Each structure stands twice: as structure tokens, then as C-alpha cells.
Amino acid sequence: MSEIEKKIDEYKNKIDSCSKVEELDSLKSDVLGKNGLINIEFKKLSDLPVEEKKSFAANINKIKHELSDIFRLKLVEILDKDIIDKVKKEKVDVTLPEKNFKIGKVHPVSQVIDEISCIFSEIGFSVEEGPDVENEYNNFTALNTPENHPAKDMHDTFYLDQDMKTLLRTHTSPVQIRTMLKGKPPFKIIAPGRTYRSDSDQTHTPMFHQLEGLQIDKNINMGHLKGCLNYFIKEFFEIDKIKMRFRPSHFPFTEPSAEVDIGYRLENNKIIIGEGDKWLEILGCGMVHPNVLKNCKIDSNKFQGFAFGIGIDRLAMLKYGINDLRSFFECDYRWLNHYGFDPLDVPTNYRGLSR
Ligand code: DAH
Numbered sequence: 001m002s003e004i005e006k007k008i009d010e011y012k013n014k015i016d017s018c019s020k021v022e023e024l025d026s027l028k029s030d031v032l033g034k035n036g037l038i039n040i041e042f043k044k045l046s047d048l049p050v051e052e053k054k055s056f057a058a059n060i061n062k063i064k065h066e067l068s069d070i071f072r073l074k075l076v077e078i079l080d081k082d083i084i085d086k087v088k089k090e091k092v093d094v095t096l097p098e099k100n101f102k103i104g105k106v107h108p109v110s111q112v113i114d115e116i117s118c119i120f121s122e123i124g125f126s127v128e129e130g131p132d133v134e135n136e137y138n139n140f141t142a143l144n145t146p147e148n149h150p151a152k153d154m155h156d157t158f159y160l161d162q163d164m165k166t167l168l169r170t171h172t173s174p175v176q177i178r179t180m181l182k183g184k185p186p187f188k189i190i191a192p193g194r195t196y197r198s199d200s201d202q203t204h205t206p207m208f209h210q211l212e213g214l215q216i217d218k219n220i221n222m223g224h225l226k227g228c229l230n231y232f233i234k235e236f237f238e239i240d241k242i243k244m245r246f247r248p249s250h251f252p253f254t255e256p257s258a259e260v261d262i263g264y265r266l267e268n269n270k271i272i273i274g275e276g277d278k279w280l281e282i283l284g285c286g287m288v289h290p291n292v293l294k295n296c297k298i299d300s301n302k303f304q305g306f307a308f309g310i311g312i313d314r315l316a317m318l319k320y321g322i323n324d325l326r327s328f329f330e331c332d333y334r335w336l337n338h339y340g341f342d343p344l345d346v347p348t349n350y351r352g353l354s355r
Pocket of ligand 1: 170309
């Protein structure tokens with residue numbers, strides 16, 4: 001083995017055991033650098049006899065290319081290993097519980113929908129849903145709303161076509177129709193969801209939330225409605241005693257109809273529910289009109305029932321002391337951080353709804 005071959009072998013061993021890029025760079029400069037091993041060999045060319053020059057140069061060039069390849073592969077190997085080590089170090093066990101749960105918050109409207117669903121599910125109501133884009137029939141006609149009713153006015157309703165046949169639902173009541181048309185009585189459902197009306201001020205937004213309730217069965221009367229709402233309001237506000245009054249009202253889809261107020265008083269500008277002599281309207285309700293049952297192919301001599309419609313946003317404002325409805329929909333992260341709820345603290349009746 002020639003002198004140069006011996007040296008190259010030594011370098012190959014050094015490269016092989018090298019584990020750092022800087023170390024490899026320094027070896028590379030020793031071998032392939034300006035004053036490195038290979039260039040020193042090339043310099044010997046001038047002293048060689050002509051007939052040896054060619055094979056000598058070819059040999060050195062071969063060694064040079066071979067070493068360049070070795071350096072390149074080693075560099076890739078070292079960099080790959082660095083990445084693998086880094087990935088190993090940073091590996092996350094996704095099956096472990098998260099340490100930082102406080103990142104996201106549940107919006108008060110979602111929280112209140114969960115709370116209400118939980119309260120009604122305790123007494124046998126199931127949850128139904130309907131689309132935001134509704135047809136005129138389900139939203140008005142099937143609900144016994146006369147042709148010239150003010151609610152059908154363009155100023156209130158967002159119509160989606162010239163013929164005024166498709167619209168953004170103005171209330172969740174069409175879910176009553178959808179539910180009754182697709183099944184057979186008895187029915188016992190609630191339907192939360194988005195509703196739309198052309199209106200905007202401190203207590204109205206063009207999109208808001210309602211919750212519809214419907215119970216149809218044999219021998220259902222107004223007493224059942226009263227008992228149900230009484231239970232709901234007590235559970236929702238998490239108080240033992242409430243003041244509630246039914247005021248006669250009118251809705252095309254119920255007969256008789258009523259609006260329900262709850263009693264409250266103000267203390268340092270805070271609303272205290274269940275005491276005092278002030279009244280606040282929170283929902284509309286009544287006994288389902290026989291025409292509505294007829295439109296849903298239900299014999300009103302055999303079945304009757306009650307329905308109610310609650311403004312969800314209003315309940316959220318009352319329960320959690322939020323005084324501008326518009327702030328609900330401004331998507332202000334600071335607001336959500338303040339009024340939002342812990343996503344893991346899901347409301348349940350046995351643990352308390354809003355702890
Ligand atoms: N749909 C009514 C509204 O948006 C609320 C309502 C009143 C719903 C009485 C009902 C009801 O189911 O029985 O103003």
C-alpha cells in the first residue's frame with residue numbers, strides 16, 4: 001500500500017466515526033481543501049516523468065471523487081441523524097392528557113343551548129334540528145299564519161327569491177311542522193337553532209337564537225305546559241323559587257296563546273331573578289292550533305299539545321349578566337375569554353349546570 005493510500009484509509013476511518021458536521025468539515029478541508037492531501041498529491045505531478053503523469057493524475061482524481069462521495073453521504077447521514085434525534089426528543093404522546101386546557105372557550109350561547117337541552121332531556125324531550133334556509137310553507141302557511149300577516153312582510157323576513165317562497169327562517173317553529181310531518185304522535189321535542197329577522201339594535205340582531213318546544217299527545221292541557229315551563233325556569237336559573245306569570249297573547253299557531261314573564265328585581269344594576277316586582281318577558285307559548293295539527297295530518301280530536309318558543313340569547317344575557325346582545329356576535333376574543341366557558345365543564349343536571 002502506498003503512502004497516500006495509507007493516509008486515505010486513515011481518513012476514511014476518521015470520516016466513518018465522525019458524528020458532527022463541524023468535525024466533518026474540518027476533515028474535508030484536510031483532505032479536499034486548498035492545502036489538503038489531494039492538492040499536495042497533485043503538486044507532485046510536475047516532478048513526475050511524462051509517462052507516469054497520466055496514470056498518476058487519473059488515480060488521484062479517482063480517489064478525489066471517491067472521497068467527495070464519502071463526504072457527501074456522511075453529511076446526509078449526520079443531518080438525518082440530527083433530525084431523527086430531534087424528533088425523538090420532541091415526540092409527543094398524544095394519549096396523555098393535555099396540560100394547557102384553557103386555550104379555547106365555549107360561547108355563552110352554546111353553553112346555554114347545552115344547559116337547556118340537558119334540562120329538557122331530563123323530562124323526556126329529545127332534540128330536533130331544522131335548516132336555516134326554509135320554505136314559506138313550513139315557516140308561515142303550515143303554522144296557520146294568514147297571507148297578510150305582518151311577520152311575512154319583507155321588512156321582517158329575509159326572502160331568498162323573488163317569489164318569496166324561500167327564506168331564512170324567522171323562528172324555530174317550522175321544526176314543529178318538519179317533526180310532525182315525518183313521524184307519528186306522540187311528540188316531545190325541543191329544537192334549538194339560528195333564526196333571522198331584519199332588525200338590529202341593542203336587543204336585536206339580524207341573526208339570533210331560539211329554542212322551540214313541542215309536546216303532542218293524548219289529553220295534554222295547559223297545566224302540562226305550565227308545569228313544564230315552571231320546571232324549566234327553576235332549573236335554568238338554578239333557583240328554588242321563581243315568579244312566573246302567563247299573559248294572554250296571540251300567535252297564529254297556538255290557541256290559546258300566552259307570553260311568559262318572570263319576576264325580578266334590580267340590585268346595583270344586577271338582575272336578581274325570582275324576587276321583586278318587575279317583570280321580564282322570556283317566551284311565547286300556547287296550545288297548538290288545530291289547523292296546525294291538520295296541516296300535519298294529525299287528528300286534533302285525538303291528539304293535542306303545547307308549544308313554546310324561547311329566545312336563547314336573551315336567556316344567556318339574563319343568566320350571565322351580559323347587557324349588549326350585539327357583543328355576542330362580534331367575535332371579540334377578549335369578550336369570549338371573559339364570558340366563555342371551560343370546554344371540559346359540560347353542563348349536567350347532577351353536577352350543576354353553570355359551575
Ligand atoms: N315563533 C314565535 C316567535 O318567534 C315564538 C313562539 C310563540 C313559539 C308561541 C311557539 C309558541 O311555539 O307556541 O315569536
